Amino acid sequence: MAFPDSIAVHDAFILLCSFFALCLKFGFAFVEAGKTDPKNVSNVIFKNVADTFVTLLAFFLHGYAFAFGEHNAVIGTQFFLTLNKTNMVNFFFNYVRCAVATTLALGAANERTEPIGYLISAYVFSGIIYPLACHWVWDQQGIFSPTSTSYPSQDYAGSGVIFLLGGAAAAVSLRVIGSRAGRWSPHFKRTEHSQPMVVLGGCLQMLxxxxxxxxxHPRVLDADEGLLLGLGTVNLLHAATSGGLYGLMIQRIDKNYYDLDSMLSGAIAGMVAVCAGVDTYMPGVAVMCGATGSLLFIGFRRFLCAVKLDDPLNIVSGYLIPGAWGLMLAGLFSDHGALGGHIQVLGNNCIVALVLFFWAVAIMYPLLSILMCFGVLRVPRFMEKQGIDKIRHTLRHPHGTRKSLN
Amino acid sequence: MAFPDSIAVHDAFILLCSFFALCLKFGFAFVEAGKTDPKNVSNVIFKNVADTFVTLLAFFLHGYAFAFGEHNAVIGTQFFLTLNKTNMVNFFFNYVRCAVATTLALGAANERTEPIGYLISAYVFSGIIYPLACHWVWDQQGIFSPTSTSYPSQDYAGSGVIFLLGGAAAAVSLRVIGSRAGRWSPHFKRTEHSQPMVVLGGCLQMLxxxxxxxxxHPRVLDADEGLLLGLGTVNLLHAATSGGLYGLMIQRIDKNYYDLDSMLSGAIAGMVAVCAGVDTYMPGVAVMCGATGSLLFIGFRRFLCAVKLDDPLNIVSGYLIPGAWGLMLAGLFSDHGALGGHIQVLGNNCIVALVLFFWAVAIMYPLLSILMCFGVLRVPRFMEKQGIDKIRHTLRHPHGTRKSLN
Amino acid sequence: MAFPDSIAVHDAFILLCSFFALCLKFGFAFVEAGKTDPKNVSNVIFKNVADTFVTLLAFFLHGYAFAFGEHNAVIGTQFFLTLNKTNMVNFFFNYVRCAVATTLALGAANERTEPIGYLISAYVFSGIIYPLACHWVWDQQGIFSPTSTSYPSQDYAGSGVIFLLGGAAAAVSLRVIGSRAGRWSPHFKRTEHSQPMVVLGGCLQMLxxxxxxxxxHPRVLDADEGLLLGLGTVNLLHAATSGGLYGLMIQRIDKNYYDLDSMLSGAIAGMVAVCAGVDTYMPGVAVMCGATGSLLFIGFRRFLCAVKLDDPLNIVSGYLIPGAWGLMLAGLFSDHGALGGHIQVLGNNCIVALVLFFWAVAIMYPLLSILMCFGVLRVPRFMEKQGIDKIRHTLRHPHGTRKSLN
Structure with missing residues (x-):
């Protein structure tokens, strides 16, 4: 009787997980397209497909080197443009995570962004902003890595590095690019392309x-680590459930109807909030993470409306805030956190949240401001009225006639 | 050279299979949404998303305890609200199966069900009806478990526990809730939201x-069990193929056109019928299961029309009947059945079919009747005419304008 | 501590990969449906579902026997209608590959093909044309197998056997069936059913x-083979990226707009071109494969327009040409090719490309011509005008009213 090789089986498993994780990125495209006005659907989908490729370019050229190369606690400088055969699977998994963060970061200001400005900022985010954050928190050399002697922190599956960071960049983009034309007029009506498409996206996101x-976990199939598989899955599901049901109930009590969107987004917010400590929470804590994440989402959605930040996809309220909250929860409740005897992790997790937020702002704000000055970030007013599809993609309607290419 | 841990690899494999199995639940949402009138699409999708969460709640609180806790041959009483680390993957896989059955059971009476009545009955089905059935047939203590000394039966992958049980509950709901308004008028026209969406759902269901x-199989990666993987897959594919092609041919001969819906539903019926013995059938038997399942489906679809049971999604004809038929086939043709030398299994399987059917009826009939009395199960006539989306979900059309939340 | 069985783990892994590969077949259905006139959408989807089943029939009855049975270098004659327990997983994986090739081969002439003619030619392609090609190149007895002593060639993942062969059959079908009515009139307007559906298909194809x-690779989880996993994934991603970005840039420079379709099809063409040597290329070579595949696709798309070959789904330009090119690249750049010291592999790969092309033509041309003569291949002109859905599938519109069956 022969046995399979441990390293190969790990690689195979992580690859299959990456394929599912890729569905998170793809799912976001359908959520976004489903929530968009029909006149901008092709534009939205175009951006989501194009950044899949641009992210790979940036992450392969220098992103992975900055993130996982050896050098010092702030930046890595190995693996520029080259991988060795043993880290390719790791590269792929991290590329997928980077693509998820990038989609979040840049997708927020939809229905008003120029394709070229979008692609440039996607390149910078995935090649510089995300990789450095990744190095600080997840590389073993990093200043905030769990095994660091200086500032050990705890972010298992990306509440901070993926969702808080992406959400922070999204907040900046909303601020710099500004609201959609007529958004705050009392006559504003939102037109959603398709609810089933939003739910298709939501199902893909859950997978x-x-x-x-x-x-x-890089060695999850070794003897003592396998328990993590079930625990992570069940915790995630618990957080999604409590997040979804709270989102549903609040809207039902408050507005007297069943809001599919609040339920789905609440479930996502719950999953975002649980990610940071999903490997060690007791199920009850996961339920609490999901519930509070969902409540924060709904509260901040109203708050952002009140302060007139035009966030049609709820990136700030649904990813940035629950992500930051998730970091605190992990600092408190995870085995590696304050209640597990590691008091300083709670403080470090708060520092990480602030550092990630300001890091995203520090790069994105000047970058987007410059792009705005050059006029390549926001489409002209007449194009926004007519829809971006017609002029930038020569489509009048996602379901319609177009100039034939063949 | 190191080897991976057997338990961890099993857990990883079963989790990945569960993710695919989750697509069966998601796929059903799209089949249902695609076959629905546009005025009810959001309602249909809402119910499918919400029951994902409600099912988890019920299954975690007490469902799993009833199903897989230790106590006696009828009910388990362990693991209320708690899991231990070693059964979490088992919990997740069984949650997915429960969610599939629940979706079937409650989804049948679409376009006329109140959300709140739907959610209450989904809770009862997934927390009480399904778990007990599961305990009887699949738990090793269960009265009908394959290793039981009293009434050993054989239902490998759920023809009975998932599909017959869900279908029986669906039949009750159709009976109690009644037909759609105007369904039997000679002027009735069916409006389907989208054929491609139905096929998207069908593809997800196949995965x-x-x-x-x-x-x-909990130990499929051990030395002598691995053969099951290929056999199960090939048998399933054979049943789908023969079911699909028979569905297509009959409709072609009879009506002179190619009916996509009969083909797809025939394939599903074929897969339902093969599930009970898919681990041991010869491929020829799988072909026969698929063909007879599909024929029964088409026959009963007409019969139900004749007796005026309004089943727009074909749950009774496509799941209940083939599921019951699958139990008999397994009692006869599987290695653990009559032709494999276990004469009494055939009889026991028939008993199981009856028990599951009457168990579902015994709980669902009073429950739904009470909900009808309180007026929380069927929407008022005017709402059914206007569409449920408009009033319960504030949407006029799945592709259209809505009140903006942000 | 126990270890899992090597054979079972391999089988499990290959099955999970097959499920993802099945998404390539399903994805094609949505790309095709999305690019089709609404009046033919159900027809297109019908064909894609039906050939899933017809392919299995043909491949199980004799296809697999021709492909992987033992006999001589040209044809196999074992496993007719029977599999043994150890080759079922292999059967399933090869069935999926066959289904992908069949969908390509027959899907090209959409919006004008009779269902019955489609199904007959799908049967012949998947039962005879593909299996023999498969035997020649991939069976260890085959005349062009990598380990053959006569004409060793190199086609790792199907640039030739799947994509060139399917594309060649598609080219024949376009030639014999002819262009859509009015295609070359100056007033021709293309109506696309749905862009998001095309992208959904594209995402599934990428998975x-x-x-x-x-x-x-049949033994990828053994100690020294596991490196292939990461290398193959990264190479594929590189090819998709460079193919996609080149497709985007060329269209941007030339036509001054961002063409989603050129980007997606360019990425697919890049992946097709890299398949033949994806197991050994350096990443730089994969980038080059993707880029040249994409350029060839765009060039040939124009060329085919100029010579009036009506290929609305770009099968010839996007699969046949990049597939042939991929074979040459593998003959030159792969470790098993000319630059790896195996000079004759380059020549043999060119021979394989020609043999596969003429083999597809030699069977498909007479077959389709005969079907044309009997009038069962192309729909009558009036039906093409009205749309095939209305008459062959009794649907007026994919989103609309239909005669109710239940």
């Missing part, structure tokens, strides 16, 4: 979160 | 059946 | 390619 969580 | 079947 | 590539 994606599952893949993302269980593929994170 | 889901594959995951469901090959993830069932 | 499918990943599954196809990493599931190819």
């Amino acid at each position: 994606g979160f599952l893949g993302l969580v269980i593929g994170t | 889901g059946f594959l995951g469901l079947v090959i993830g069932t | 499918g390619f990943l599954g196809l590539v990493i599931g190819t």
Whole structure:
């Protein structure tokens, strides 16, 4: 009787998880397209497909080197443009995580962004902003790595590095690019392309979160680590459930109807909030993470409306805030956190949240401001009225006639 | 050279299979949404997303305890609200199966059900009806478990426990809730939201059946069990093929056109019928299961029309009947059945079919009747005319304008 | 501590990869449906579902026997209608590859093909044309197998056997069936059913390619083979990226807009071109494969327009040409090719390309011509005008009213 090789089986498993995690990125495209005005659907989908490729370019050229190369606690400088045969699977999994963060970061200001400005900022985010954050928190040399002697922190599956960071960049983009034309007029009507498409995206995102969580541990199939698989899955599901049901109930009590969107987004917010400590929480804590994440989401959605930040996809309220909250929860409740006897982790997790936020702002704000000055970030007013599809993609309607290419 | 841990690899494999099996649940949402009138699409999708969460709640609180806790041959009483680390993967896989059955059971009476009545009955089905059935047939203590000394039966992948049980509950709901308004008027026209969406759902369902079947055996990666993987997959595919082609041919001969829906539903019926013995059938038997399942489906679809049971999604004809038929086939043709030398299994399987049917009826009939009395199960007539989306979900059309939340 | 069985784990892994690869077949259905006039959408989807089943029939009855049975270098004659327990997983993986090739081969002439003619030619392609090609190149007895002593060639993941062969059959079908009515009139307007559906298909295809590539090696989880997993994935991703970005840039420079379709099809063409040597290329070579595949696709798309070959789904330009090119690249750049010291492999790969092309033509041309003569291949002109859905499938519109069956 022969046995399979441990390293190969690990690689195979992480690859399969990555394929599911890729569904998180793809799912976001359909959520976004489903929530968009029909006149901009092709534009939205175009951006989501194009950044899949641009992210790979940036992450392969220098992103992975900055993130996982050896050098010092702040930046890595190995593996520029080259991988060795043993880290390719690790590269792929991290590329998927980077692509998820990038989609979040840049997708927020949809229905008003120029394709070229979008692609440039996607390149910078995935090649510089995300990789350095990744190095600090997840590389073993990093200043905030769990095994660091200086500032050990705890972010297992990306509440901070993926969702808080992406959400922070999204907040900046909303601030710099500004609201959609007429958004705050009392006559504003929102037109959604398709509810079923939003739910298709949501289902893909749920599969994606599952893949993302269980593929994170690099040696999960060794004898004592396998318990993580079930725990991570069940915790994630608990957080999604409590997040979804709270989102549903609040809207039902408050507005007297069943809001599919609040339920789905609440479930996502719950999963975002649980990610940071999903490997060690008791199920009860996961339920609490999901519930509070969902409540924060709904509260901040109203708050952002009140302060007139035009966030049609709820990136700030649904990813940035629950992500930051998730870091605190992990600092407190995870085995590696304050209640597990590691008092300083709670403080470090708060520092990480602030550092990630300001890091994203520090790069994105000047970058987007410059792009705005050059006029390549926001489409002209007449194009926004007519829809971006017609002029930038020569489509009048996602379901319609177009100039034939062949 | 190191080897991976057997338990961890099994867990990883079963989790990945569960993710595919989850596609069976998601796929059903799209089949249902695609076959629905546009005025009810959001309602249909809402219910499918919400029951994902409600099912988890019920299954975690007490469902799993009833199903897989230790106590006696009828009910388990362990693991209320708690899991231990070693059964979490088992919990997740069984949650997915429960979610599939629940979706079937409650989804049948679409376009006329109140959300709140739907959610209450989904809770009862997934927390009480399904778990007990599961305990009887699949738990090793269960009265009908394959290793039981009293009434050993054989239902490998759920023809009975998932599909017959869900279908029986669906039949009750159709009976109690009644037909759609105007369904039997000669002027009735069916409006389907989208054929491609139905097929998207069908593709997801096929992936889901594959995951469901090959993830069932708890020790499939041990030396002598691995052969099951290929056999299960090939049997399932054979049943789908013969079911689909028979569905197509009959409709072609009879009506002179190619009916996509009969083909797809025939394939599903074929897969339902093969599930009970998919681990041991010869491929020829699988072909026969698929063909007879599909024929029964088409026959009963007409019969139900004749007796005026309004089943727009064909749950009774496509799941209940083939599921019951599958139990008999397994009692006869599987290695653990009559032709494999276990004469009494055939009889026991028939008993199981009856018990599951009457168990579902015994709980669902009073429950739904009470909900009808309180007026929380069927929407008022005017709402059914206007569409449920408009009033319960504030949407006029799945592709259209809505009140903006942000 | 126990270890899992090597054979079972391999089988499990290849099955999971096959499920992803099946997404390549399903994805094609949505790409095709999305690019089709609404009046033919159900017809297109019908064909894609039906050939899933017809392919299995043909491949099980004699296809697998021709492909992987033992006999001589040209044809196999074992396993007719029977499999043994150890080759079922292999059967399933090869069935999926066959289904992908068949979908390509027959899907090209959409919006004008009779269902019955489609199904007959799908049967012949998947039961005779593909299996023999498969035997020649991939069976260890085959005349062009990598280990053959006569004409060793190199086609790791199917640039030739799947994509060139399917594309060649598609070219024949376009030639014999002819252009759509009015295609070359100056007033021709193309109506696309749905862009998001095309992208959904594209995402599924990308997952499918990943599954196809990493599931190819039969012993990938043994100690020294596991490195292939990462290499194959990264190479595929590089090819997709460079193919996609080149497709985007060329269209941007030339036509001044961002063409989603050129980007997606360019990425697919890149992946097709890299398949033949994806197991050994350096990443730089994969980038080059993707780029040249994409350029060839765009060039040939124009050329085919100029010579009035009506290929609305770009099968010839996007699969046949990059597939042939991929074979040459593998003959030159792969470790098993000319630059790896195996000079004759380059010549043999060119021979394989020609043999596969003429083999497809030699069977498909007479077959389709005969079907044309009998009038069962192309729909009558009036039906093409009205749309095939209305008459052959009794649907007026994919989103609309239909005669109710239940």
